[in-house]
Structure formats: structure tokens, C-alpha cells
Amino acid sequence: MNGLDPRVTPANGHAAAHELRGVLEATRYVKGTIRTVQQPLVNLSDAPRGDRSSQLLFGEAFRVIDERDGFAFGQSLRDGYCGYVLSAALSRQEAATHWVAAPATHLYPRARLKAPPEVAIFFGSHVRVTSDLGEFQKISTGHFVPTQHLQRLRARFSDPVGVADMFLGTPYLWGGCSRWGIDCSGLVQQALVACGIDCPRDSDQQSALGRALHQGEPLQRGDLVFWKGHVGIMASDTLLLHANAHHMAVAYEPLDDARRRIAANAEGTSGGAGEMTDRRRITRNG
Incomplete structure (x- = not known):
């Protein structure tokens, strides 16, 4: 036993993060690749097809340490929590500009309130705004989000x-x-x-x-x-x-x-x- 908490230790028996060299034994040590969650929610599980330990939100960053059989093992940059997610739920790294500060928000196909929303994302999700249209913000997916539902990335609540x-x-x-x-x-x-x-x-x-x-x-x-x-x-x-x-x-x-x-x-x-x-x-x- 190495005494490390597996919940926050980026190692899975196949690979370990490079900073763990000399701390625990691994077949290989890797720097990891930062990916971005592209689904509204994705489960973070304790094993491939295992039980849910946590979840990642749309736009969150995930450091991939090992990838095989359709699952990526790695670490959430939000809190350091480690686990497995579906590889298909991840895309290339993208820098966010805003976060969702409403309980949930709809992604509209056009900048019109009556346009039928295609999907919803949730409080804490990260997005990259590409155009300010007044009542709506266009984000990098091509969808439109009500301006009232977004805050700048560094904006915070007080209570x-x-x-x-x-x-x-x-x-x-x-x-x-x-x-x-x-x-x-x-x-x-x-x-x-x-x-x-x-x-x-x-x-x-x-x-x-x-x-x-x-x-x-x-x-x-x-x-x-x-x-x-x-x-x-x-x-x-x-x-x-x-x-x-x-x-x-x-x-x-x-x-x-x-x-x-x-x-x-x-x-x-x-x-x-x-x-x-x-x-x-x-x-x-x-």
C-alpha cells in the first residue's frame, strides 16, 4: 500500500501521471492530455462501466492519463478527482470565457426565444462566447445562450x-x-x-x-x-x-x-x- 488516496491519484495500473514518478510504481508515466467535456453531463466512474463516483459538466477540463476500449482514465481539473469517462464525451481542449450561473440554460439553435432549444446545460458549465448579440451570446458550438444565464469566467457569487x-x-x-x-x-x-x-x-x-x-x-x-x-x-x-x-x-x-x-x-x-x-x-x- 502506498497510502495515496485513489480518488485523487492519477494512476490506474496502466499509466500514472509523470509527477508520481518515484512515488508509486507504474508501467509508464505520462504528462497527460487536457480534453474538454462536450456533453451536458458525463459520469465519472470508478472503473470502465463501473459505478458513478462523480460527474463532469459541459466545458469542464479533464486530464486524460490513459485511454483504451472507449474509456478515458484521468483527473478532473475542477477538484482533482480521478476516474473513467466515455472517450466520446471528450473533445479537444478549449479555453472558456464564461460559465453558466443559472440552475440550467437552454442552447438555442438561433438567437430567438421561440426557437426550439436543442439541449440544456447546467450550473457551473463552461462555455466559450464567440459573439455578443445583446440578449443572447453565441458560443463556440454555434448555439445561443441567454445573456442573463452567463457570467464571466472569474465572476463569483458571495453567498x-x-x-x-x-x-x-x-x-x-x-x-x-x-x-x-x-x-x-x-x-x-x-x-x-x-x-x-x-x-x-x-x-x-x-x-x-x-x-x-x-x-x-x-x-x-x-x-x-x-x-x-x-x-x-x-x-x-x-x-x-x-x-x-x-x-x-x-x-x-x-x-x-x-x-x-x-x-x-x-x-x-x-x-x-x-x-x-x-x-x-x-x-x-x-
Whole structure:
């Protein structure tokens, strides 16, 4: 055992990233190739045709380390998460200029509201704008996106809870990260990243963010609370906002109710298990 977390270690037994030379043994070491996701969503799986671990959004960058049998193994540049995606979901690297700051947006074939949209992409997706047409922005695919739904690449929100609230009612989906479906840590990651705060993918990784609250220190809006296998964000000192399998959706829930319910759920069958494990206050630098 090398002690490395496989979730963020770009190596799969066939190849490893060049920076891992001398850290772990591999048949070959490669620099990798940066590709761009060309589908609205693509699953990031733990093995070819395996279980979904996370998802990548349209326009996101993915570093390919190894490619065979229609699957690419590599690493998301969003959070360093590693896994397998369908090779057909990736295209050549493209520099984005804007990101989608609405829960979802339609890609119109023409710059007209009545033109039938061909597909939708989701909050956090990256696009390259090629023409500003006022009410619409033309992007590199040839589609048109409502101007109100886009922000410049470096633009950020200021309130993570406000971002998380945009996902209210979104179906719960293990490994999901979009309005189509999202899980607890995906919701927290989207909320923090949209506010310029670096955030890893999984709840156990997120429990290292910010600082632990002192015993007796009251919770406030924006604090994160953790259980084994679960995380939520506080909308106030008493109200929790979280994606969970109990509601099968992103929902508000009184924290005391959630604590009692999860404490009684020793097996974690509906999101989280046992007593609360941590309370963290997030700062702007993470």
C-alpha cells in the first residue's frame, strides 16, 4: 500500500501521471492530455462501466492519463478527482470565457426565444462566447445562450447558501453535481466553488475545510455540518439545507430534526449515519 488516496491519484495500473514518478510504481508515466467535456453531463466512474463516483459538466477540463476500449482514465481539473469517462464525451481542449450561473440554460439553435432549444446545460458549465448579440451570446458550438444565464469566467457569487438554494427540489443522485441530480457533497462543492472557495468532491474531504467550531460556539449561516457519509450547509443557526436520500431531493430541514433522524439511522440508508461528527466555519480562502 502506498497510502495515496485513489480518488485523487492519477494512476490506474496502466499509466500514472509523470509527477508520481518515484512515488508509486507504474508501467509508464505520462504528462497527460487536457480534453474538454462536450456533453451536458458525463459520469465519472470508478472503473470502465463501473459505478458513478462523480460527474463532469459541459466545458469542464479533464486530464486524460490513459485511454483504451472507449474509456478515458484521468483527473478532473475542477477538484482533482480521478476516474473513467466515455472517450466520446471528450473533445479537444478549449479555453472558456464564461460559465453558466443559472440552475440550467437552454442552447438555442438561433438567437430567438421561440426557437426550439436543442439541449440544456447546467450550473457551473463552461462555455466559450464567440459573439455578443445583446440578449443572447453565441458560443463556440454555434448555439445561443441567454445573456442573463452567463457570467464571466472569474465572476463569483458571495453567498454559498444562496447558491445552494438555487438547487432546492433537485432530485437526489449519488455522485450528481447538477440540477439534473445532485448529492450532499456535490451541493456543497457547487455552492463553495461558485463563491470562489476551493472545495474537494467528497464529504470526508470537505471536513478539512475552514476551521472547527469550538464547543458551544453557535452555528451561523454558511457553516457546514457533518455526519458519517453526509454534509449539509446551514441556512441559519437552526435550519439545514442539504441534498439527502430521506427527502430524495435538496431540501430545508430543521437541524434538530435532521440530527434525531440521522442518529437513529445507524446504517446510513437515507443519507448520513449516527451522531454529528463535525461543524466547520468556511473562510474565503477555504
